[in-house]
Structure formats: C-alpha cells, structure tokens
Amino acid sequence: MSKRKKPLIRRIHDLYYSVSERMGIRPETAECLAGAEVVSGQDTGCCELDNSDEANLYGLKDFSVQYDWPKALVGVFHDVYVVGDQGVIYDRSGRLLRGGWADLSPTLYKPRRPIGCLAKQRKGKYLHLTGVNHENHGHFLLQHLPRLLVAERALYQKTSSAKTWVAPGHKLRQGYYLEALGWERDRLVEGSYGTVLVEELVVTQSLFGASGLVDPVHYRKLHKAFSSMGQQASSHGEVLFLSREDAPDKRLANETEIIEECRKIWPSLKVFRLSEHAPDEQRAMLAEAEWLIGPQGQAWVSPLFCTNAKCIILGFGSKNVSGWTANYRNLSLACGHRALGVMSEDGLNAEGNWVFPRIQASELLRNAYDILVSK
Secondary structure (H helix, E strand, C coil): CCCCCCCCCHHHHHHHHHHHHHHCCCCCCECCCCEEEEEECCCEEEEEEEEHHHHHHHHHCEEEEEECCCCCCEEEEEEEEECCEEEECCCCCCEECCCCEEECCCCCCCCCCCHHCCCCEEEEEEEECCCCCCCCCHHHHHHHHHHHHHHHHHHHHHHHHCCECCCCCCHHHHHHHHHHHCHHHHHHHEECCCCEEEEEEECCCCCCCCCCCCCCHHHHHHHHHHCCCCCCCCCEEEEEECCCCCCCCCCEEEEEHHHHHHHCCCCEEEEECCCHCCHHHHHHHHHEEEEEEEEEHHHHHHHHHHCEEEEEEEEEEECCCCCCHEEEHHHHHCCCCCEEEEEEEECCCCCCCCCHHHHHHHHHHHHHHHHHCCC
C-alpha cells in the first residue's frame, strides 16, 4: 500500500524549510514577543508519592518517589503566525518564539517557516493546544492537555470566550477529551499544515520538567473528569493486558509468552488494544478494570479513566524502575491507584523491540500480585 500523499500546503512549507536550511537562512528567535500579555501559570514545585508497593517488591529502603516541574508562564500574543501541525509561533517579522512556549522541547526539530503570502487569517481568540508529539495519545493527555487547565485558571476572562486550537485531523479524537472538560465541539478549531495569521493566541509554556510529567493536581483533575464520563461501571473486576503488539516500535517481542504467564495468575485476563476500540468503548472497559498489566507505552494513560485499579507496568533496559515506566507508575499513583513497575534488564534489540525473559517475568508478576492483594 502506498503512503498517503502529504497535503500540497505541507509540501510547499517543507520545501521552503529545506531550501532555507541549505542556504543557511535561519529565523531569529525570541523568548517573548512585543505586545504580549504575560502572567504566571505555575510556580516551580515538587511532589512526593507513596511507592511502598514497589519498595516491597524490590526490597528498597525508600518508600516514596519524587518528581518536580518548572515555573511556567501563560501569554497572550497578538497577530502572530501559527505554522504547521505543531503550531510553531512567529511574529509578523518572522522571529521564532522559543523558551518553552510552543516548542515543548529545547531544540524543535524541523520548525516550519511562515510563508506570509500564503497565510490564511483567523480572527478572534484561540487557545494553543498543539506542539511536539501532539499526535501521540500519551503526550497529548499528559503534557499538552494540562496546558489548557493552567491557561483557564490563569486567564479565565480570556479563555472563557476563546476557541481551542488543535492540530489538523485531530479534532474528533482530542475533542472527546476536551468535551469531558466542558469544551463544546464548536469551540474546537483545527489548525493548518501551512501558515495562519491569528489575531489573538493564548499559549501556556511547557509545564513538565526532566521527568516528562506535570504537577499531579492536573492529572487528578483529568482523572476526575474522565473516570466519571457517562454512566458508572456496572461491575468492577476486569483484568486488562494493555497490549503494544500493534505499535510501530518498542514492542514487547515475546508479548504472547508474557500473556500466557499472566493468565496463570489472572485466568480471566483480556487483551486490550487502544486501536480496536472507540473512545466510549475504551472508557467503559477501563471503568470496570480492577487490574491493568502491560508493557510501557501510550496505553498507560489508561489509569486516567479507571476508578480504582491495581497497575503493573512492564519496563525494559534497566535494573531499576526508570524512564517512562516510572512516569506511568507515578501517573497511576497520582490518580489514586496502586501501582508498581516490573523491569527487564534487556534493552532494545536490532529491530527496536525488547524481550522480558519468561521465567524472570513469571516470578516478578507473581510477587507483584501478592503485594498488591495484600492490603
């Protein structure tokens, strides 16, 4: 099957970027833009979470985990160019806005340049809700969506009459979550793969620090909204294995073997794949889940939708629980669930996937089960 052709406007902007790079022409950058209204969005902070279940599994002395987040600002920018699906921001003179405003990374890969003569125009106020990795289910919910919560709190008078700016092609899926937060569908606007001149744009700086997570108060707010969507679960006790079998990379190569080991402990275990269920179906299944087990990956935003779950996140490449395995554990703990990480020391293989040795996994899963049912 041939790849889907990129929209013409995107190809034009990609070509303009490539030619500019080859000629050594790069935009000036700015930490802020003239005429912007800037207020505090959040202060620097740190949280401590109870990690006693994982400590008991590994015999650790420290029964808690911590992570921190930086200070962040919320700004209102006037007459700015918003470019591409990542919503890169420039002023009318072509200066690129950096400093964590919309890039959400220290070095934004391939920042498409504005082409003023091709720019569409948008009147009114818009709340910027795209950026790097916006298309990833996990990054959108854990890093982008909290920016809306902070903007609402910091600039309610501005955001109460604003529309939300999401990436092209994402209104349907991302709108599902925005509706749960009280944003009607007609207040969602898809951006462009090209250049748009926006009259007024509300932007929240990146909220996460080195860990990749934001203040847990935002996750608790999302959890409260998402776990109460629709009717309450009719039962509680489902055991779901969060499969990563259809992921493009970082798959658990022996997932079938690990599922077999899990079924020795949880005979009623069901394999759950995000791609096979519409958002409403996902929510209903997760609301009934008592256990979540599976390899690290974007499906581990699932604790946001569970009412009261026990979570076992399988990770790789380290003896200690770290990286996104630790992040998904921390998210689960922040939402009030019990959670721990279970690690394979094996790293990624030549195909970009990993293996959890079956005997090791069986022993760790059994021990994790005993700990999580013990109180």
